[in-house]
Amino acid sequence: MRLAWRVVEFQVYHYRRTWQSSVVGTVVFPVLALLVLGIGVDRLIGASDALGGIRYLDFVAPAVLAGTAMQVAATEATMPIFVGLRLTRTAEAMLATPIGPSGLVDGHLLWICLRTATASLVLFGLSAWLGVFTISTLVPVLGICLLVALAHAGPLLAYSVRQDTAYGLVAISRLFVLPMMLGAGTLAPVDLMPPFLAYVARATPLWHGAQLCRAAAGATMPAWTIAVHVGYLLAWAGIGYAFARRTFNRRLGL
């Protein structure tokens, strides 16, 4: 794990020179989405029966946090890995050092956690200012966001390391990340969706993360439901992590 932090150190140095390219997608866009949806749409529809009588802002802001965690994971676990292994080969250079394939996975996951935490802090601050969260929920909300990020990061790392061209990464963004961002119970309750799509939405880790964030924001939820959501995300994170390490070791090392 000590060496994995050295990967994070590299990422920090690198990010100091390249932050402009990613901050738009992982901070500026979510902040704008929160303001437009949370304030604009909220004023348009007000408190709806379909939302259980809560403000639309209270419904959508927790989902924006969870969605941003997924977005950060998708951003950091795909293209940087592909570029580092296939184009600039800086990640490949790490493989010849004690970092090795496992250290590369651990280091990237730590970096994704760091990036998720900073993006989530910004959104949490804004949401709290808008009255969605109380400050006391900061730690659980950050924990949920990290869990959402890890649930997506492991499988995406494993997927990215298998790609020989960037087309597969574009496909995953268009076919999975964007549809989940829009349809995984984020912008509207899954109960309003056709039954088949509702089942699909409930199977996504993002929906479970969004529900947990809503619970942290004060939505009423039985303890067992919270346990199922946490367990589901933990399973994705754990299996994804094992899958990523196995794939990296098979593809890039011993």
Place this chain on the structure above:
Amino acid sequence: MTGDDEAVRCSALTKTFGARIAVDRLDLELRAGESLAVIGPNGAGKTTTIRMIACMTRPSSGSLRVLGLEPARHATVIRHRIGVVQQHNALDRELSVLDNLRLYGRYYGMSAAEAERRSRHLLDFMKLTAKADAGVRQLSGGQARRLSIARALINDPALVLLDEPTTGLDPQARQMLWQRLRTLRKRGTALLITSHYMPEVEQLCDRVLLLADGRLVTSGHPRDLVARHCSREVVTVRLRVGDPRPEPAALSGLGDFVATVGDRVVVHTPDARTSLRALGDLLTPEAVHVRRSSLEDAYLRLTGLNLTEERR
């Protein structure tokens, strides 16, 4: 070879990718302070051999020990003690020259101060001190290659693997690198070098392994390989444009080995004068060049099938 000075030892080392055999039952030994070249045509298995030794890919079969350890069980320990210069420089173009080195040192568990000290020492060793704060984008090809090699030395490795280290460098940069690599070897560092540049192999290496299609074709000291596989002299004759190409049968008695490559006839011979007289009876050359045979001649003779295919 004792365990103490053993850098690499492999026996029947094999790597397959699906049905393709990249490296086929390779035997190899390298000791501390020794310099070994692995040469061969593209696709011969040179880079795959380096990647197996560098713990970057798993051998399919055979035994491999690096610095006395098995890669399958001690990959991290081995990586701590080796340096790898890959074909691509793989430098971070967003970072400065010094940061590229310092961060790489940190991958080996060095403290920030130690990584800085080693980095500055290596910049001096590779004559890059003036570029310490420059971005990698500002470096010439030769400077970037020197930085890439400096980076592989950050952990003071006992074994350095260099995959085509001087490809694309100008003669001055190449000479400077050779000098630095000779210094490393004198200090006891084992060097394993792949190269397509035969003068480099003759300058730097104690022994040569020639691979073709993943198999070992021959091995030995560069001078011994030349003596074993070449005649003393090589005569190269360039034919005039439009002149008919001579029949191979007519040329066969000119020397120990005769090949026609494009508009040139190459003759390996123990006596250039005799061969030239016989050539004069058969051809009217545009230019004639006589020289002592070299490792490149031995290489071309041993991998001559490719020349035959090209000629056809």
